[in-house]
Amino acid sequence: MALIVQKYGGTSVGSVDRIKAVAARVARTAAEGNRVIVVVSAMSGETDKLIGLAHQVSSNPNEREMDMLLSSGERVTSALTAMAIEALGLKARALTGRQAGIYTDTVHTKARIERIAGDRIKKAVDDGYVVVIAGFQGVTEGESEVTTLGRGGSDLSAVAVAAAVKADLCEIYTDVDGVYTTDPNIVPDARKLRKISHEEMLELASLGAKVLQTRSVEFAMKYNVPVVVRSSFNDNPGTLVVEEDKDMENVVVSGIAYDKNQAKITMINVPDRPGIAARIFEAIAGANIVVDMIVQNISSDGRLADISFTVPKTDSRKALEVTDALAKGMGAQKVDVREDISKVSVVGVGMRTHSGVAAKMFQTLAGHGINIMMISTSEIKVSCVIDLKFTELAVRVLHDAFGLAG
């Protein structure tokens, strides 16, 4: 008898009929002899609706109140889902993040889980209940303030609960069949991966493949939680996210990811003195902006440098303000912002043992007349910033060049 955590995303609980379908799947899983813990997101569209209301009443809503507001969406789905499961004759109990014992730090709207007091969950499961936990939310120790975990936080709730109760499997139900070699909307013959390593999933998640939230993958890796990503709309087997194994090493490249949500900031003719880069990126970090790639070129005479970096598009105005002020102070020539860029990445744990991946990527892009603006590499990926309009072309030719088609 396995203990299974099933997480259902917004589209999977997006209507009364979808909630009933979730209840039916839970009942089926239980009938197969498993104990089931369910984690649910808000009904699709609900969180955006609440955010919209908040911005209508206040131009700058308090984040503590924002959390109280947003956490209501998952409460609604957890209660409705528990009712739907009970309507099928099972015992079910909805728990809020607080009741489930999900304790976080005090950083509202993007709190981090600190610990899970799983005893109430475990007791309910032992008493024969299907436990339905409101995802995305937690509570602080002491003051018991309501917190939320940031976008995609329900994935993290599910993986963290699975780790806390030592579940045999954490199933992430979404509206896609699993993890693909790339976006099937761009490459119709993209292939669904049977399994993928945590590290690869992490790169794909952070590079813009929206199947699984980054922090939940880190958590799954750290606590070695077996995760499967699958669709709640069919019975296809999905993609297993597991520890790296021998098989995987033989596959050099597992997938192609892209990210259209970045902007590129370039500071031109910055005096090349020690400590300049530190000053720039301290200021950027001070404004709570997460920088992704950084490239620095020194001019021919070695006295002036161009510094480029990428930030989320939503932060580009703020980043420009910070760098503009700095540029004036240090006598740089000017600051350029480009929002019409994208990042395309080749990912695979096989790169650790196979060389030539970067070279093949650059050749392939060059062969199709795609100029590379920035390059960044890690042990298991190579990323290039290119012109936004070439994104789809780049993904297609790379998918082809690395032989990923089904």
Add this chain to the structure above:
Amino acid sequence: MALIVQKYGGTSVGSVDRIKAVAARVARTAAEGNRVIVVVSAMSGETDKLIGLAHQVSSNPNEREMDMLLSSGERVTSALTAMAIEALGLKARALTGRQAGIYTDTVHTKARIERIAGDRIKKAVDDGYVVVIAGFQGVTEGESEVTTLGRGGSDLSAVAVAAAVKADLCEIYTDVDGVYTTDPNIVPDARKLRKISHEEMLELASLGAKVLQTRSVEFAMKYNVPVVVRSSFNDNPGTLVVEEDKDMENVVVSGIAYDKNQAKITMINVPDRPGIAARIFEAIAGANIVVDMIVQNISSDGRLADISFTVPKTDSRKALEVTDALAKGMGAQKVDVREDISKVSVVGVGMRTHSGVAAKMFQTLAGHGINIMMISTSEIKVSCVIDLKFTELAVRVLHDAFGLAG
């Protein structure tokens, strides 16, 4: 510097604009030198929407889950209202029922408040915050289960909080100007009362005048909380609900109430033996049905009786089933149900010292050809059950007969 609790009902927070208007009123009250605690209902229509969803996923939703579901509506408004108040430059903090320390018994969907741990509210007020409490909800001791207080429960939240923090005034904001001598939709020249005693308000509330929830009036009376009922749509002064005073005794009748939500059950030719009535009403109570009026007539030979009683229309089918089974067992002739009835009542503390009110009521109804089916009286009211179609006529002629017009 007074401490004022302001409760805003569903229509008063029914839209973004209404919430902003509430924030403006709160800011004005604070600017006049008062400390303010706000209690809010769910946005109008929201609770019914959630109940609708629950009944779509389950024909018989669990009441524990129902409470978790329904309590989300007030959380949303409390957060939005706090944001709107902050947008006006004040400090505000939203508190859930649990965070406000509203402890109840464990009877889901109609919990009773047991105590209010007001320290968190008081501390926030002392720290200069406008506290915005989610009404209608509480939490059980120990297990911290979410409970709700039943329809109109936010009124009770407000009065109970006012009692706990020893507020100088509890303002109940709604969509009407105050308490009227009768329903202005029926009698256009109905007069708004400047003040009314707790006892009268209690009779009017329980008799179907929907301005203030019954239990909140009981609570206000018990803890001597001064309550004012007024409109959030204008600045009219409203009606003060206070302890009975000398002035009030001189007014014989304060208002005419009516209730169209009752049904009349009659058991015909019940053998008139001791213990029969007890058996009937034990069975009715056992089915959780609240009986309002009871009338028994004995037949001329003294061996058979007709027993009539009224129940909420929503319980009439259940009451019929219970009494039908009993009637068969005790050899009664048959059971009749009439749903086309209403109850019209004349209310006033002056009745304690003035006689003739009942006689005048019966004469007035008779004078207009309205037949009285049942009569019930208390110290400060006389109620008659009449044919439903005569309700408006009865209210008008009684309002006139007792000289209540403005």
